[in-house]
Amino acid sequence: MKRALHAEWTKTRTVAGPWWLLLGAVVLTIASSALVTSLATCHTAGCHTDTTRLSLTGVHLGQALIAILAVRFLSDEYDSGMIRTTLAAIPHRPTAFAAKAVTLTGVVAVAGSIAILGSLLAGRIILPGNGFTPAHGHPALSLADWPTLRATVGSILYLTLIALLSLGITAVLRDSATSTGAVLGLLYLFPVLAQVIDDPHWQRLLHQIGPMSAGLTIQATTDLHTLPLTPWAGLGVTAGWAAAALAAGGLLLHIRDA
Amino acid sequence: MRSTPTHPEVVVAGLRKRYGTTLALDGMSFTVRPGLVTGFIGPNGAGKSTTMRVVLGLDAVDEGTALVGGTPYRDLRNPLSHVGSLLDASAPHPARSARDHLLWLAHSQGLGASRVDQVVERVGLTSAARRKAGGYSLGMRQRLGIAAALLGDPPIILLDEPFNGMDPEGIIWMRGFLRSLAEQGRAVLVSSHLMSEVQDTADHLVVVGRGKVVADAGVADLIAAASGNRVAVRTAARPEAMALLSHAGATVAASGRDTVTVSGLTADHVVTLLNRGAIPFSEVFAHRATLEEAYLELTRDAVEFRATSPEEVSR
Known part of the structure; x- marks a missing residue:
């Protein structure tokens, strides 16, 4: 396993593609978080804005680049045929797949931490200027505040789970374009469906089972009783999706011809 | 393990x-x-x-x-x-x-x-x-x-x-x-x-x-097997030679512009027949297959898609 990890790390660091995608995910997350935060204002006491959640909005967009990175982590090898070289070098397929998953988790966790902490910092700097002041009931965002810490750590975990979900789906579908389409569809389809369906019962259900809408409840810090799921249960749903995709992908990788 | x-x-x-x-x-x-x-x-x-x-x-x-x-x-x-x-x-x-x-x-x-x-x-x-x-x-x-x-x-x-x-x-x-x-x-x-x-x-x-x-x-064995006991004849009168030899019971194939490959007859017998028929020839020799021929022979039935030669079409 150590050698397989070393090989995967060498693969990752010797092409520019993953680094550009990681950089893109960081920049896009922080920039879109900052943009949304700068548009929000609070003129009186008692505006019920969840400022932590607002500051982390960029995850909605940044996750797309993380998903593309994760798909390409594996699909590049199928596109070029290099997967055969990989599996000839590491014939124990669970080891080969686990090495990919661990390496991916590592790089996404680091980039995700930068993206999330950067977004939170941007919120901390921007919000007071827009009226989110202690006088209006909004103290500065701080990791010493447990719900904010939960949202921050949870968002980083969320991004790694999206990466693993994407990796699992790619192991099933193997083709870059198909896998990218399937992952992005899975992420954004549930929220879109919830928008167009009027029935509140169905809306609630879609929010509870969608990997993105359920998982991002981890970012909520206020009015938790109005959410369709508790924050950790929501992240658990995303983890369930990721685990199912990894299990299906790992199984198919194990039994199919390379 | x-x-x-x-x-x-x-x-x-x-x-x-x-x-x-x-x-x-x-x-x-x-x-x-x-x-x-x-x-x-x-x-x-x-x-x-x-x-x-x-x-x-x-x-x-x-x-x-x-x-x-x-x-x-x-x-x-x-x-x-x-x-x-x-x-x-x-x-x-x-x-x-x-x-x-x-x-x-x-x-x-x-x-x-x-x-x-x-x-x-x-x-x-x-x-x-x-x-x-x-x-x-x-x-x-x-x-x-x-x-x-x-x-x-x-x-x-x-x-x-x-x-x-x-x-x-x-x-x-x-x-x-x-x-x-x-x-x-x-x-x-x-x-x-x-x-x-x-x-x-x-x-x-x-x-x-x-x-x-x-x-x-082995490579040598494969060539020997493909060569069989065939005899090659070099002659300026190829059609006549082919008619005569096939009439005598041999399997005859044109293998070049002026050469004929014969199986089913010994070299001596071929020379006798050609002399008797007054057909001119310059050379009679044991046929030695190339490896390429051996390969084609072996895989002839195994080729999934084979182009039909013009001769086969006209027949």
Whole structure:
């Protein structure tokens, strides 16, 4: 396993593609978080804005680049045929797949931490200027505040789970374009469906089972009783999706011809 | 799980594999022995690449076994130090340099960068090693694949169509290189769909068609078998000679502008008949088949799609 990890790390660091995608995910997350935060204002006491959640909005967009990175982590090898070289070098397929998953988790966790902490910092700097002041009931965002810490750590975990979900789906579908389409569809389809369906019962259900809408409840810090799921249960749903995709992908990788 | 094979041999026994309605492998069996270059020859679609993928544990079979040094490939630890391979259509990532491609492979086996530099030099890629593999010619990519196969200094080397895309200089280099690998005592299997690519290099030939072995013999034996007891006649009066000899009960075929190949008659008998019929001839000699002819003979029934010659159409 150590050698397989070393090989995967060498693969990752010797092409520019993953680094550009990681950089893109960081920049896009922080920039879109900052943009949304700068548009929000609070003129009186008692505006019920969840400022932590607002500051982390960029995850909605940044996750797309993380998903593309994760798909390409594996699909590049199928596109070029290099997967055969990989599996000839590491014939124990669970080891080969686990090495990919661990390496991916590592790089996404680091980039995700930068993206999330950067977004939170941007919120901390921007919000007071827009009226989110202690006088209006909004103290500065701080990791010493447990719900904010939960949202921050949870968002980083969320991004790694999206990466693993994407990796699992790619192991099933193997083709870059198909896998990218399937992952992005899975992420954004549930929220879109919830928008167009009027029935509140169905809306609630879609929010509870969608990997993105359920998982991002981890970012909520206020009015938790109005959410369709508790924050950790929501992240658990995303983890369930990721685990199912990894299990299906790992199984198919194990039994199919390379 | 044994980590060191006692005999560096590849033993393929009774492989059967079906893709939908196509029977890709139909009882493929042969052995690749150490110290020899074994040519693995057959038309496209005969099952050569599938067999190699099965030996490397990449594809599963419905029936049969493939062992390298007595062990299934998938049970090998650090497999590249047991078996080196070059597969058709398994390209490196186009944005990664040759050296980095070899580096991750080396790391997967616990080897270091110094071994990478050695194999790069061995295949003559040193000056291009830091360039992106996407800009390589097919011949350079083949050399990179050979370097990857040599990385673990394995006693068994499997190369699928290594001559593809090589320029004449590369082909000559490859031939000498394959010979040197065998002389070092390695078991070398080289596939090709062209007999001419391997005939001067291989010691032993495994000829395949439609998923099974149609001949498994030394090069000299194969030529002798294909030559049969045929007699060739060089004559300016080819049509007359053919009519006379076939009338005498021989099977006759035109084999050149002024030559006829005869089977079913001895050379003496042919000379007597031609003299009696007053047909002029300049030469009567024992026919010696080329390896190419032997190959065509063996695989004639095994070619899935064959062009019909104009003569056959007009008949």
